[in-house]
Amino acid sequence: xxxxxxxxxxxxxxxxxxxxxxxxxxxxxxxxxxxxxxxxxxxxxxxxxxxxxxxxxxxxxxxxxxxxxxxxxxxxxxxxxxxxxxxxxxxxxxxxxxxxxxxxxxxxxxxxxxxxxxxxxxxxxxxxxxxxxxxxxxxxxxxxxxxxxxxxxxxxxxxxxxxxxxxxxxxxxxxxxxxxxxxxxxxxxxxxxxxxxxxxxxxxxxxxxxxxxxxxxxxxxxxxxxxxxxxxxxxxxxxxxxxxxxxxxxxxxxxxxxxxxxxxxxxxxxxxxxxxxxxxxxxxxxxxxxxxxxxxxxxxxxxxxxxxxxxxxxxxxxxxxxxxxxxxxxxxxxxxxxxxxxxxxxxxxxxxxxxxxxxxxxxxxxxxxxxxxxxxxxxxxxxxxxxxxxxxxxxxxxxxxxxxxxxxxxxxxxxxxxxxxxxxxxxxxxxxxxxxxxxxxxxxxxxx
Numbered sequence: 001x002x003x004x005x006x007x008x009x010x011x012x013x014x015x016x017x018x019x020x021x022x023x024x025x026x027x028x029x030x031x032x033x034x035x036x037x038x039x040x041x042x043x044x045x046x047x048x049x050x051x052x053x054x055x056x057x058x059x060x061x062x063x064x065x066x067x068x069x070x071x072x073x074x075x076x077x078x079x080x081x082x083x084x085x086x087x088x089x090x091x092x093x094x095x096x097x098x099x100x101x102x103x104x105x106x107x108x109x110x111x112x113x114x115x116x117x118x119x120x121x122x123x124x125x126x127x128x129x130x131x132x133x134x135x136x137x138x139x140x141x142x143x144x145x146x147x148x149x150x151x152x153x154x155x156x157x158x159x160x161x162x163x164x165x166x167x168x169x170x171x172x173x174x175x176x177x178x179x180x181x182x183x184x185x186x187x188x189x190x191x192x193x194x195x196x197x198x199x200x201x202x203x204x205x206x207x208x209x210x211x212x213x214x215x216x217x218x219x220x221x222x223x224x225x226x227x228x229x230x231x232x233x234x235x236x237x238x239x240x241x242x243x244x245x246x247x248x249x250x251x252x253x254x255x256x257x258x259x260x261x262x263x264x265x266x267x268x269x270x271x272x273x274x275x276x277x278x279x280x281x282x283x284x285x286x287x288x289x290x291x292x293x294x295x296x297x298x299x300x301x302x303x304x305x306x307x308x309x310x311x312x313x314x315x316x317x318x319x320x321x322x323x324x325x326x327x328x329x330x331x332x333x334x335x336x337x338x339x340x341x342x343x344x345x346x347x348x349x350x351x352x353x354x355x356x357x358x359x360x361x362x363x364x365x366x367x368x369x370x371x372x373x374x375x376x377x378x379x380x381x382x383x384x385x386x387x388x389x390x391x392x393x394x395x396x397x398x399x400x401x402x403x404x405x406x407x408x409x410x411x412x413x414x415x416x417x418x419x420x421x422x423x424x425x426x427x428x429x430x431x432x433x434x435x436x437x438x439x440x441x442x443x444x445x446x447x448x
Contacts, residue, residue: 021191021192021194021195022376024194024195025194025195025198025376026376026377027195028194028195028196028198028199028202029198029199029202029374029376029377031199031203032046032198032199032200032201032202032203032206033202033203033206033214035203035206035207036202036203036204036205036206036207036208036210036213037206037210037211039207040206040207040208040210041207042203042207043203043204043206043207043208044203044204044207044208046199046200046203046204046207047200047201047203047204048138048200049196049197049199049200049201050197050198050199050200050201050202050204050372051200051201052138052142052197052200053190053193053194053196053197053198053200053201053372054197054201054354054365054368054372055142056142056190056193056197057190057350057351057354057368057372058354058358058365059142059143060183060186060187060190060351061351061354061355061358062151063179063183063186064183064184064187064351064352064355065151065152065155065351065352065355066151066154066155066158067155067176067179067180067183068180069152069155069156069159070155070158070159070162070173070176071159071173071176071177071180073155073156073159073160073162073163084401085287085288085291085292085397085401085403086291086295088397088400088401089291089292089295089296089299089393089397090295090299092300092393092396092397093295093296093299093300093393094299094336096300096302096389096393097299097300097301097302097305097336098332098336099235100231100302100303100305100306101305101306101308101309101332101335101336102309102332103227103231103235103306104227104305104306104307104308104309104310104313105309105310105313105328105332107223107227107306107310108309108310108312108313108314109313109328111219111223112313112317152334152359187351194372194375194376197372198372198376201370201372202370205370213370216314216318217370217374220310220311220314220374221374221377221378223310224306224307224310224378224381225378225381227306227310228303228306228381228382228384228385231302231306231385232248232252232385232388232389233248236248236302236388236389236392237249239392239396240392240395240396243396243399243400244395244396244399244404244406244409245406246395246406246409246410246413247413248392250413250414251388251391251392251395251413252388253413254278254282254412254413254419255275255278255387255388255391257274258271258274258275258278258387259384259387261274262380262383262384262387263380263383263384271387272293272294272297275293275387275390275391275394276289276290276293277419278391278412278419279293279391279394279395281408281412281417281419282395282404282408282409282412282413283398283404283405283406283407283408283409283412284394284395284398284403284404284409285398285403285404287403288394288397288398288401288403288404289394289398292390292393292394292397292398293390293394296389296390296393296394297386297390300386300389300390300393301382301386301389302385302386302388302389303381303382303383303384303385303386303389304352304382304386305335306382306385307353307378307382308335308352308353308356309328309331309332309335311353311371312331312353312356312357312364313328314370314371315357315364315367315368315370315371316361316364316367318367318370319363319364319367321361321363321364323361327361331356334355334356334359335352335356350371350372350375353368353371354368395409
């Protein structure tokens with residue numbers, strides 16, 4: 001009984017912290033843009049703030065990639081052992097992630113975000129000997145980055161080795177989980193410096209290019225939001241209608257409260273318990289929901305996938321170093337692997353983007369400061385798209401495995417079987433109980 005109030009008290013604190021970080025980044029972006037427009041030279045002088053923040057992100061890339069990939073490989077093995085549901089889910093997630101990454105590349109190549117900015121790497125010596133020496137000294141205090149591709153290969157090998165060890169490898173996986181917790185805590189500490197980094201980066205780029213920078217960032221954000229909206233309505237909505245006959249707009253209305261929660265926290269993790277309860281209320285059997293939703297939160301990140309490729313093309317174009325088709329394809333393959341396992345962690349998307357750029361074109365990392373400034377504006381859209389993708393995936397996999405009561409699903413989405421917002425108890429939410437519909441539930445229960 002004592003743990004329930006404690007948990008209830010902790011959750012609002014977490015929301016408040018995220019909320020304040022979000023507000024601080026917005027204020028910093030507008031302040032930086034104002035300084036860049038009013039006093040361009042002063043804005044350019046603030047560039048080391050953005051450069052230092054990117055250096056901090058680079059410092060943490062390798063530990064993030066190593067921990068998430070090792071644990072991600074373990075999650076794949078775990079999900080695969082639950083039989084047909086886990087296998088179908090993993091194949092579907094892989095296909096959809098690849099498709100979303102391709103969409104991001106296609107849109108990015110079509111609109112050419114960042115064109116005309118001509119960003120240049122920051123050179124500390126450019127501002128005079130004393131200033132250059134001080135900046136160089138401060139930058140030298142930040143540990144250097146570790147090569148990403150060797151880290152990725154090592155993480156995959158360690159993950160597969162731990163898989164083969166079975167029970168003997170579980171203590172090591174537990175230890176890596178604890179290390180990951182420390183790494184993500186460090187990532188969160190770094191993200192609290194995001195307002196300072198965004199302030200310096202935006203001030204510098206606006207100081208150099210004026211309104212062109214603001215226009216380019218607006219184009220990227222607008223294109224990203226439009227792409228995610230079309231992805232949800234056309235791609236996810238089309239598949240949902242074709243496979244189950246359900247309407248995507250009714251599903252969006254059904255999940256409206258969860259969308260508000262995600263929008264306020266910029267993380268789809270905050271709505272995870274509610275999604276599980278609502279999918280069970282919508283007639284999907286408990287074992288299918290229990291397998292698909294948590295696995296999807298690590299492996300089915302459609303919004304993040306679109307963001308990663310569009311942001312990569314934005315940086316390469318803004319730096320005047322466009323990627324060749326071969327580099328784009330290899331970047332896509334890297335992102336498919338590297339984006340797994342870090343869902344819901346503030347800054348993980350930024351770290352994955354930095355890892356992809358560093359592994360293919362390290363010189364492009366110097367242009368990431370601009371992305372830092374507008375990343376928060378796109379985080380809600382990423383989270384909402386990821387969340388919708390997982391809701392649709394649960395309904396689709398329920399249908400493919402014959403583990404969904406479609407009559408209950410229609411009733412839930414139409415409002416004829418209202419969800420009890422107060423109890424959040426799945427057993428009371430209309431799970432199939434009739435004799436004709438209980439068969440699939442019994443069959444799937446052997447998976448858990």
